[in-house]
């Protein structure tokens with residue numbers, strides 16, 4: 001049987017369906033029959049060949065996080081078996097989750113609990129790895145600190161709002177007015193309507209800024225940091241940008257894929273500290289429509305492609 005795969009093919013703006021061979025489980029790998037895959041902010045950039053995402057081999061299958069059921073197990077895999085529900089995120093530099101099947105290292109997927117649907121697990125994959133690495137491993141956010149999370153209604157930022165609140169921080173976030181109730185529901189203590197108010201007017205009150213928006217937002221973000229503060233970023237600053245503060249740190253999280261971080265997310269979920277984001281469902285065949293929403297840059301929560 002061949003799997004039907006969505007591919008970015010040919011020109012930078014075209015999405016089409018193509019056929020690819022059934023993936024096989026190599027040593028240390030499992031094949032997962034995908035039930036749901038999520039759309040991340042990076043996916044349309046990859047499709048357009050923007051920035052670091054120059055593709056040199058087509059067809060290219062987009063997609064980084066997924067949830068599904070193990071359908072084959074490679075040599076040496078002893079901790080997962082056919083029929084196990086699992087979820088995960090493809091290794092850095094590898095994609096392919098907008099598909100019916102994927103072969104992936106067993107060590108970087110985790111068991112999906114029955115309390116999370118496939119759509120919820122797929123939606124939480126990359127955003128949880130990114131937010132946990134940014135907030136816990138990189139910013140080392142502590143109880144009592146103040147954090148400004150730029151773009152709180154987005155996928156990564158929304159998870160970060162819940163996480164930072166759970167860690168005991170005061171959470172300030174930026175969002176457009178339509179998303180204020182949503183981000184307050186995530187736990188934000190203070191919400192700034194960035195369309196109406198200049199967020200830098202809060203002054204230098206933050207121990208940490210988590211910038212998920214980038215561009216001109218980055219420059220302003222330095223103005224709200226206390227001396228010794230940490231700016232953690234995942235969305236790029238304008239070309240040639242140089243911070244004007246020498247008394248703060250600028251940190252880029254190295255978001256590795258591993259089971260440990262997925263299990264950390266599950267531990268937080270089981271404790272009630274985090275919840276799945278708002279999810280907007282699309283069929284795999286409608287991935288192009290989901291990309292249009294993502295590129296609109298005003299998404300609340302996550303877009304999920306229902307594959308099965």
Ligand SMILES: NC(=O)c1ccc[n+]([C@@H]2O[C@H](COP(=O)([O-])OP(=O)(O)OC[C@H]3O[C@@H](n4cnc5c(N)ncnc54)[C@H](OP(=O)(O)O)[C@@H]3O)[C@@H](O)[C@H]2O)c1
Pocket residue numbers: 040041042126130150151152153154155156157174175176177179194212213217234235236255294297298299300301
């Ligand atoms: N490993 C990594 O480094 C990594 C991993 C994941 C993502 N990323 C990057 O991180 C960024 C965010 O990804 P994502 O998937 O979380 O994005 P997303 O879900 O598409 O987030 C979009 C959000 O940004 C908000 N927004 C847009 N302009 C804003 C502004 N000027 N100020 C405040 N909020 C604004 C929108 O909310 P409003 O409607 O309220 O404006 C929307 O909710 C992307 O650039 C992505 O490529 C990096």
